[in-house]
Every structure is written in C-alpha cells, then in structure tokens.
Amino acid sequence: xxxxxxxxxxxxxxxxAKQNWVxxxxxKQDVSTAGIDSSFxxxxxxxxxxxxxxxxxxxxxxxxxIDLHDSGLGSDIxxxxxxxxxxxxxxxxxxxxxxxVLMDGxxxxxxxxxxxxxxxxxxxxxxxxxxxxxxxxxxxxxKQFENLGSLAGDIFYYNHITKGAGFSKIFVExxxxxxxxxxxxxxxxxxxxxxxxxxxxxxxxxxDEIKSIMNKLYKSSVGGYPxxxxxxxxxxxxSDKELAKMVSLxxxxxxxxxxxVLS
Amino acid sequence: xxxxxxxxxxxxxxxxxxxSRPLSVGEYIKIDSDEGEILGxxxxxxxxxxxxxxxxxxDEAFESTEIAEINKRDKTYTAHIGILGFLENxxxxxxxxxAVPPIPGTPISQPTKEDLEAIFSPxxxxxxxxxxxxxxxxxxxxINLDKIVARHxxxxxxxxxxxxxxxSLITKQIGKLKGTVIIFDYHNDYTTLNIPRINVIDxxxxxxxxxxxxxxxxxxxxxxxxxxxRVLRMAFTKxxxxxxxxxxxxxxEVEFIVNSEDKKIKEIRTSAYRVQxxxxxxxxxxxxxxxxxxxxxISFIKEGRTNILNISxxxxxxxxxxxxxxxxxxxxxxxxxxxxxxxxxxxxRNYKFDSPIFVIIEEAHVFIPKDHDTSxxxxxxxxxxxxxxxxxxxxxxxxxPRSVDLNVLSQxxxxxxMKIIQEDDQRQIAAATxxxxxxxxxxxxxxxxxxxxxxxxxxxxxxxxxVEEVKEKIMGADxxxxxxxxxxxxxxxxxxxxxxxxxxxxxxxD
Numbered sequence: 001x002x003x004x005x006x007x008x009x010x011x012x013x014x015x016x017a018k019q020n021w022v023x024x025x026x027x028k029q030d031v032s033t034a035g036i037d038s039s040f041x042x043x044x045x046x047x048x049x050x051x052x053x054x055x056x057x058x059x060x061x062x063x064x065x066i067d068l069h070d071s072g073l074g075s076d077i078x079x080x081x082x083x084x085x086x087x088x089x090x091x092x093x094x095x096x097x098x099x100x101v102l103m104d105g106x107x108x109x110x111x112x113x114x115x116x117x118x119x120x121x122x123x124x125x126x127x128x129x130x131x132x133x134x135x136x137x138x139x140x141x142x143k144q145f146e147n148l149g150s151l152a153g154d155i156f157y158y159n160h161i162t163k164g165a166g167f168s169k170i171f172v173e174x175x176x177x178x179x180x181x182x183x184x185x186x187x188x189x190x191x192x193x194x195x196x197x198x199x200x201x202x203x204x205x206x207x208d209e210i211k212s213i214m215n216k217l218y219k220s221s222v223g224g225y226p227x228x229x230x231x232x233x234x235x236x237x238x239s240d241k242e243l244a245k246m247v248s249l250x251x252x253x254x255x256x257x258x259x260x261v262l263s
Numbered sequence: 264x265x266x267x268x269x270x271x272x273x274x275x276x277x278x279x280x281x282x283s284r285p286l287s288v289g290e291y292i293k294i295d296s297d298e299g300e301i302l303g304x305x306x307x308x309x310x311x312x313x314x315x316x317x318x319x320x321x322d323e324a325f326e327s328t329e330i331a332e333i334n335k336r337d338k339t340y341t342a343h344i345g346i347l348g349f350l351e352n353x354x355x356x357x358x359x360x361x362a363v364p365p366i367p368g369t370p371i372s373q374p375t376k377e378d379l380e381a382i383f384s385p386x387x388x389x390x391x392x393x394x395x396x397x398x399x400x401x402x403x404x405x406i407n408l409d410k411i412v413a414r415h416x417x418x419x420x421x422x423x424x425x426x427x428x429x430x431s432l433i434t435k436q437i438g439k440l441k442g443t444v445i446i447f448d449y450h451n452d453y454t455t456l457n458i459p460r461i462n463v464i465d466x467x468x469x470x471x472x473x474x475x476x477x478x479x480x481x482x483x484x485x486x487x488x489x490x491x492x493r494v495l496r497m498a499f500t501k502x503x504x505x506x507x508x509x510x511x512x513x514x515x516e517v518e519f520i521v522n523s524e525d526k527k528i529k530e531i532r533t534s535a536y537r538v539q540x541x542x543x544x545x546x547x548x549x550x551x552x553x554x555x556x557x558x559x560x561i562s563f564i565k566e567g568r569t570n571i572l573n574i575s576x577x578x579x580x581x582x583x584x585x586x587x588x589x590x591x592x593x594x595x596x597x598x599x600x601x602x603x604x605x606x607x608x609x610x611x612r613n614y615k616f617d618s619p620i621f622v623i624i625e626e627a628h629v630f631i632p633k634d635h636d637t638s639x640x641x642x643x644x645x646x647x648x649x650x651x652x653x654x655x656x657x658x659x660x661x662x663x664p665r666s667v668d669l670n671v672l673s674q675x676x677x678x679x680x681m682k683i684i685q686e687d688d689q690r691q692i693a694a695a696t697x698x699x700x701x702x703x704x705x706x707x708x709x710x711x712x713x714x715x716x717x718x719x720x721x722x723x724x725x726x727x728x729x730v731e732e733v734k735e736k737i738m739g740a741d742x743x744x745x746x747x748x749x750x751x752x753x754x755x756x757x758x759x760x761x762x763x764x765x766x767x768x769x770x771x772x773d
Binding site: 222227 | 313314318319320322323326327329330333334335336337
C-alpha cells in the first residue's frame with residue numbers, strides 16, 4: 001500500500017518536506033484557552049424531521065463559557081449551516097474572555113463549503129482580537145507538494161520526515177480574496193504525537209508567532225491535541241439517545257416512525 | 264449537606280449516585296426520599312477521570328495529570344448503594360424496603376452520628392460491643408448475642424484474618440454474662456486464652472460410650488477393612504462395655520474369635536489377629552486419649568464458663584468421633600432440660616445444663632465437610648436445624664467455606680465474613696447468605712486483618728466492622744520464625760557458656 005503512495009517522486013517530496021520543517025520543542029506557556037465545537041443530529045417522522053444543534057465554548061479547566069442549543073421540527077433544513085452559525089456565535093462571545101480561541105475544523109472548509117453568507121461574520125469575529133485558530137486533526141489538502149506530483153495529502157509527508165516536535169513552513173492561501181487569506185502550518189506539539197493542522201486568518205504570520213502559539217497550545221494538550229477541543233467535542237455531542245429523550249419530551253414517542261431513534 | 268444525587272435507573276433495593284467526593288465501600292448514606300429518609304450502604308465505589316479516559320501511553324498520562332488538576336469537572340465519583348430500609352424503621356430494628364424506588368435526582372447525604380448509633384449501637388440488653396464501624400470509627404458496632412445462640416453463627420475468613428480473635432471476643436462477651444461456651448479447639452489456640460471463668464479440658468474419649476463403628480474409627484481401623492470392622496463389632500459386646508477391665512475384656516473377646524473352631528469364624532481369624540494388634544497398639548498410642556474410666560465426658564463441661572475442649576491431641580477421625588459424641592450429648596441434654604422446663608414429660612429426665620449453650624466448632628470444613636458424611640456433620644446439622652428450640656447455638660469457623668456443607672452453612676442465621684480471596688469460597692458464601700449482595704462479596708478481597716462484613720440476624724443491618732483486638736488471646740498469631748531462630752541461637756550461647764563454666768580446669772587437665 002505504501003509503495004503506491006510513494007510514487008516516483010516520493011523521495012523528492014520528502015526532501016522538500018524536510019526543508020520546510022522547523023524543529024522546535026515548545027515550552028509550556030500559561031494562557032487561558034477555550035475550545036469551540038458544534039454538532040447536530042436529526043430524525044425523521046412521517047415527512048417531518050426533528051433536529052437539534054449545539055455549540056459549546058469550554059475552557060481547558062472545564063468551565064463552560066458558552067452553551068448554545070437549538071432544535072425544531074421541519075424539513076430539508078441545512079443543519080450544518082445552523083451549527084456553523086452557532087459555532088461562530090460562540091466564538092464571537094468567547095474571543096474577549098480568553099487568550100486563545102480554538103475552533104474545531106478547518107478555515108478552508110469554512111470558506112469553501114459552507115454558506116458564503118457566514119464568511120463576513122467569520123472574518124469579523126476572527127479579526128476582533130486576532131486570537132482565533134482553527135485546528136484540524138486530519139487534513140486532505142494537497143497544496144504544498146502538488147507541483148512535485150504528490151499522491152497523498154501534505155500531512156502524510158510531514159508525518160514521514162520526522163517524529164519530533166516542530167512545525168512546517170507557513171503556507172499562505174490567497175484564493176478566497178484579500179480579506180480571507182489563510183495561513184496554515186502543520187504542527188507536532190511533542191515527540192511521536194500526531195501532526196495537527198493550524199489555520200489562521202491573514203497572511204502576515206512568521207515562525208516566531210507559530211512558536212509562541214505552540215508554547216501556548218502545549219500547556220494544555222494531551223497526546224499532542226489541545227484538551228479544550230476534546231472537552232468541547234465531548235460536551236456538544238448530540239447522541240441518538242439524547243435525541244430520543246427529546247422525542248419523549250415532545251410527546252412524539254408514540255408516533256409511527258419514531259421507534260428507530262430509540263433502538 | 265448534599266453529598267450527591269441519585270442518577271440513572273434506580274430500584275427499591277439499589278441505586279446509583281453521583282457524588283461530590285469518592286465514597287468508601289461500607290459507608291452509610293441517607294437518601295432523602297418523599298416517603299421518608301432511607302438508609303443505604305455503599306457497596307461499590309468508583310472514580311473516573313475524563314482526562315485519563317482514553318490515555319494511551321505514559322506521556323499522555325503525564326500531560327493529563329495537569330489537565331485533571333485544573334478541571335474541577337474532570338472526576339466522576341460514582342457510588343453503587345444498596346438500600347437497607349427506612350431510617351425510622353431501622354432505628355426500631357425493622358428493615359422496610361421502600362415500595363417505590365428513589366427518584367433519580369433525589370439528593371443523598373451523610374447520616375448523623377445519632378442515626379447510626381441508634382442502629383449499630385442499640386442500648387438494649389443482649390447487645391455487646393464487637394468493634395467499630397470500619398468507615399465511621401466513632402460508632403460502636405454491637406451484636407445481639409441472643410441471636411447467635413438462637414440462630415447460630417458462621418465465621419468465615421482466610422487464615423490469619425482474625426477468626427480466632429473474633430471467637431475469643433464473642434467468648435469473652437458471653438463469659439461476662441456468665442454464659443456457657445464450648446470451643447472445640449482443634450489447634451490448641453484457646454487454651455491460653457486469659458479470660459476469667461475459663462475451663463480447659465483435654466478432650467478424651469471414653470470407648471465404652473461409643474458404638475462399634477465409632478470405636479473402629481477411634482482405633483483407626485482402615486475404612487475399607489470390612490472384615491476387621493466385623494471382628495470388632497463381634498467383640499465389642501455389651502459385657503465389654505460394662506466390664507471394669509474394658510481393654511482386657513475386649514481383648515478376651517477378640518481372642519475368643521481367634522481361637523474359635525467354628526468354621527465360619529475361622530475364616531476371619533487373620534483379620535482377628537490384626538484387630539488384636541490394633542487394640543494393643545491403640546492402648547499404647549492413645550493412652551492419654553482413650554480412657555474407659557473417665558466417666559461421662561460431658562460432666563467435665565462447666566455451666567456458666569468458657570469451656571475449651573482441647574482436641575488437638577486427637578487424630579482427625581478421633582476428633583470427629585469425639586465431636587459427634589459431645590454434640591449428640593449436648594443436644595440430648597438441652598432437649599431434656601427444655602422438656603422438663605416446660606413440664607411436657609412425665610418421665611423423669613436428668614439433665615446437666617440449665618441455660619443455653621453456645622458451641623463453637625473450629626476448622627468446620629474438617630468436621631462438616633461438603634463432599635462426604637461424618638457423624639460430627641450429622642449432629643452439627645441436627646443442631647443447626649433444631650438447636651434454636653432448645654437453646655443450643657452453633658458457631659462454625661472455617662477458612663475454607665467452599666469445603667463446608669452448604670446445608671449446614673445455610674442454616675446459620677448470622678455471619679462474620681472476613682478477607683476471602685478464593686472465588687469458590689465467595690460463591691459458597693453468596694449461596695449460604697442470601698442477604699449478602701454480590702457487590703459486598705466482591706469487597707471481601709480488599710478487607711484487612713480484623714475487618715469483617717457482618718450480616719444476618721445478629722446485627723440490625725449488614726455492616727463493615729473493624730473487630731476489636733482481644734488482648735487476652737496469646738496464641739494464634741503468626742509466629743516469627745526469625746525471632747524464634749534468634750532466640751534459639753541466644754539460648755545456645757547461654758547454654759555453652761554455662762556448661763563451660765561448670766567444668767573445672769583441673770579436671771580437664773586430668
């Protein structure tokens with residue numbers, strides 16, 4: 001399997017990745033950090049659907065800063081948009097309360113896939129204190145080595161060149177417009193942990209800033225991943241069980257077609 | 264103050280609670296339900312940490328320590344609580360389980376000292392202190408002596424966990440009340456028990472009082488030696504039993520078989536020779552044990568005393584015969600006493616003991632085994648079934664509950680269960696004590712020396728207790744080989760020194 005991924009220019013890509021990689025061992029810097037995540041779930045009843053969305057902003061110490069919920073009955077609702085909007089709302093309410101706001105996911109996908117109507121809101125929120133970072137555990141982008149004929153995502157090659165802490169040279173993406181420039185870097189916070197992808201709004205980032213951010217993230221990370229984001233994920237999940245509770249609360253338990261949520 | 268809340272699915276007998284601190288197993292809690300305050304016992308307690316939930320390696324564990332420290336929501340304290348009944352009723356000694364389970368969300372709190380004292384330290388006659396509650400050390404744990412005499416007691420634990428200390432304590436408490444206790448002391452553990460009103464008896468067997476099969480066992484005729492047993496049966500006549508010269512008469516009877524010219528008897532001549540040897544050997548080997556002139560062995564037991572029947576000199580089979588004999592006689596005596604007391608018989612009956620007796624059988628797995636029948640087992644089972652009617656209580660002590668007959672065990676009304684690791688033992692205990700929950704049984708492995716789970720009728724509620732140490736008990740503790748060797752070495756040196764000093768130099772020169 002690996003031999004397929006390697007391709008003819010594999011060594012050349014690795015060489016390039018090595019050149020891009022900056023070895024850096026972060027030291028813990030005490031800052032207040034909040035993680036933000038959202039989730040949604042739905043179930044259908046005879047042509048109508050019950051839906052619920054949440055967004056949570058939570059600090060590393062477990063303090064919930066923002067806890068947003070929405071739910072309703074309807075049809076063909078774009079739940080991802082509602083969740084995304086709530087996420088941005090939670091972010092907006094958090095930026096002033098903490099030193100660093102960590103959003104779960106990718107700024108790229110925010111600009112690419114979600115409703116463009118939210119973009120202005122996103123940009124405004126991030127720019128307010130310039131303390132918002134998007135963090136993704138996985139990344140499919142093939143930007144940095146595509147001219148060398150890369151087959152796998154960029155993260156794959158960085159994962160191959162080193163197991164130590166450090167970060168990749170900042171990659172700037174300007175295709176979304178002047179006010180939506182994205183700087184990104186792949187980061188490993190401590191030895192032998194998975195690489196994560198950091199994305200920032202704006203193109204004026206330098207290595208020192210990345211190092212400073214790594215120091216701040218390292219303070220409250222477990223296994224190379226910020227704990228606040230893990231907490232946010234765990235706190236905003238809407239399980240089928242919880243949806244079943246809602247069904248019961250709304251008195252829909254006896255409706256035909258509601259059984260499957262309880263199973 | 265709230266300690267936590269009932270969560271999840273609750274049942275009338277069992278609830279789960281999330282608490283603000285980790286609760287100890289054996290701790291009592293109060294559930295403030297609408298129907299009234301309910302008392303519960305923490306049977307299982309667990310702590311989980313979100314930060315450590317899916318930690319995969321040392322580094323992650325190390326990083327999580329910091330996270331766990333700053334996150335006040337990180338820890339989840341869960342307690343599984345067995346419901347014991349309404350507090351108000353428990354104060355009166357009644358356990359009434361609520362009909363409706365406590366509603367999830369119901370707050371739980373700590374009971375007050377007064378709440379617990381009313382239940383575990385009743386100021387009533389017959390209740391004596393046995394120790395303190397393990398998790399509430401200021402509360403005295405008392406037991407009801409009436410219940411153990413009336414409904415029997417089982418003390419089960421691994422070796423070295425405090426069984427004989429508990430036996431000594433119960434004995435001491437009964438002694439204070441001038442009650443009669445008989446301990447069948449298989450390992451000579453109690454003969455040095457330094458308490459008042461103690462009566463140590465070296466158990467002997469009067470062969471006249473046995474039947475032929477019992478005598479065969481006592482003389483150690485092999486189990487399969489049917490012909491030898493037949494010879495003994497033929498020889499052990501009424502005349503032998505009543506003869507002044509018991510052994511001589513018995514030997515004469517065997518001699519008669521040896522010399523008989525009867526064709527049928529001739530066939531068993533070889534076996535008769537062997538029986539002759541056995542009788543001769545037994546007189547020599549068991550001179551101190553088999554005493555045809557000792558009179559009634561029961562007469563050595565004194566009423567109102569702690570009677571230690573030292574059976575340590577007897578072989579297992581002999582001890583079994585002796586025990587069966589004593590148990591049979593004691594039951595008969597108590598029956599007769601009871602019949603006379605209630606005036607139900609016109610026939611004159613002699614009895615020795617006026618008041619109830621508590622009999623304790625150590626190493627019960629030897630005498631009341633699960634897998635085969637013994638005469639001691641027969642009589643112990645009979646006492647377990649009938650003893651309560653006649654004031655004869657049975658205490659069974661064993662370090663191998665799995666090997667004790669379940670029929671007898673399940674007749675016991677009360678139990679003290681100490682540290683037990685073997686799963687088979689735990690299963691046997693669970694089968695014998697219906698009131699003991701699986702969670703409580705699971706805690707048996709974690710008990711320390713002197714800790715005991717008390718269940719059954721001798722307490723108002725199942726309780727985890729630390730049993731008081733009996734200072735008057737000298738024997739039974741683990742012996743220190745190291746100290747013994749060191750002392751022996753010292754003694755050797757002293758011996759050498761003193762002998763050398765006695766030898767005159769002049770003599771040595773000569």
